[in-house]
Amino acid sequence: MKRAFKMPGFSIGFIMAFTFVAAALVSFFWTPYTVDGVDIVNKLHSPDATNWFGTDHLGRDIFSMIMVGARTSIAVAIVAVGIGVLLGVPLGLAAAARKGSLLDEFIMRGNDLIFAFPALLIAILITAVFGPSAINAIIAIGIFNIPVFARLSRGGALSLWTRDFVLAARVSGKSRIRISFEHILPNITNLLIVQGTIQFSLGILAEAALSYIGLGAQPPIPSWGRMLADSQTMVSFAPHLALFPGLAIVLTVLGLNLMGDALRDLFDPKLRRDRQ
């Protein structure tokens, strides 16, 4: 961790992304204004000292809404990554432990199938069937994360299975399942952390897109994507409505990507050597 912070990319990215995580956490206790109070008299104020980011068409404070909206984005993305890790990693490990078996074939072909569906189409299909909500957005994004993590852990595990320390563990009589969890998993955590950061940022983008088209979190839960959708008809005379939620998305995603890139360099000595 200390080494990571020595990399400028990681530090800058961490500050960007952590600002929004902190904003989301603080919003549980405090926001400058309440976000569910309609105050028509103060609608569409430009940014000033009282409303730092201005107000929207219902007079709500944009700064407060971005803080609360951060909760939705971050929660959806984290749970979606969680689904991908919890289901994808065991599947990938199982496929690698029994390489070439029917199970391996079945898991990999299933993965191909999910990859063939663009994530957005899965989301549309799910919301068409179950109705739009934050939960369904999580499921839609999470399903797409499963093959990503399954493939990654299978690939990482396959190269480890040929190593001597795994052979030693097999000779000592450990089962394939135990080896997978005790020896393989700890050795692919770096890969998983890097990919997790990237999927996290993709999750933020996907959540924003889904709520922008009305298939994500439903009112009155604030979300960055829907703030953008609401602002669309007013952007020509109240550009601040579109500017701040958009910047929030860009900065969070950029921060996470910078962190991911820095971690990848850190964990992969070959890349590091190339850089120097």
Added chain:
Amino acid sequence: MLIFTLKRLLSLGLSLIAASVAIFFVVEIIPGDPARLMLGINATQDAVDALRTQMGLDQGLLARYWLWASGLLQGDFGISYTYRVPVSEMVQGRVWVSLPLALYALLLSTAIAFPIGIIAAAKRGSWADWLVMGGTQLGVAIPNFWFAMLMVSILAIKYGLFSAGGFPGWDDPLAALKALTLPAFVLALPQASILARVMRSSLLDTLSEDFMRTARAKGRTARGAMVHHALRNAMIPVLTIIGLQFSFLLAGAIIIEKIFFLPGLGSMIFTAITQRDLIVVESVVMLLVFAVILVTFLVDITYALVDPRLRRRA
């Protein structure tokens, strides 16, 4: 090559079957009776039953799947619950907005990514490289629908350079292309960023290969070695990404169409969702998945043409 193609065709067929089964059963688990929905709550039970028979809803799940899937193969996508016209007719007009938009975006993405990726790799560590890496990092992080909103309010509304939305139809191809230019550009931007980065890193890998040193030792100029030796070898990962991007562009077009009020498959899907017109959702999703699987197949074949080693491995 023939065996390779046949194997790929077989996997294409299997993917299509699996995808159609998945889509059909996801949509089928929804409660509610489409016949009742079409006729309204005041319809007599007899009328509903008659319509159910006509639509084939009184048959078993497997029989209905067969009816739908075999219909798809013959270009019969069923009849819209809301509009009572064949879905294939509704799709026909709209495909010619969505498909050209995705292809246009793919073209732009490649046209942007190739030169800047090559420059970044050739001038590694220079300010140009830093600019490309920084710019593409930003390009990946910007949600394209937000970028679209900004572009519309600046380029279209403030300066009137592009149309803010709408589609004049293909009777006037130039006007149609003009209407698609801004949406295609917006759609292409994040993909171009990804592609440029892949192009750069793939080229850097190739440039460090021994054969590149040999080419230079034989007296090739840096530019000559790049064009004749490095580019072709760096193309494989780039081709993969281009193939994958088509599916993102097709799906991404759904959102961009909404912003620019383009009458494509995207707006059709949204209307169908709000009207619970599931046969339309089902068929359009299947059509898009088919397009994606077909492109994957074509990319695989192109691969094998570019790299003979892949033919043998399969």
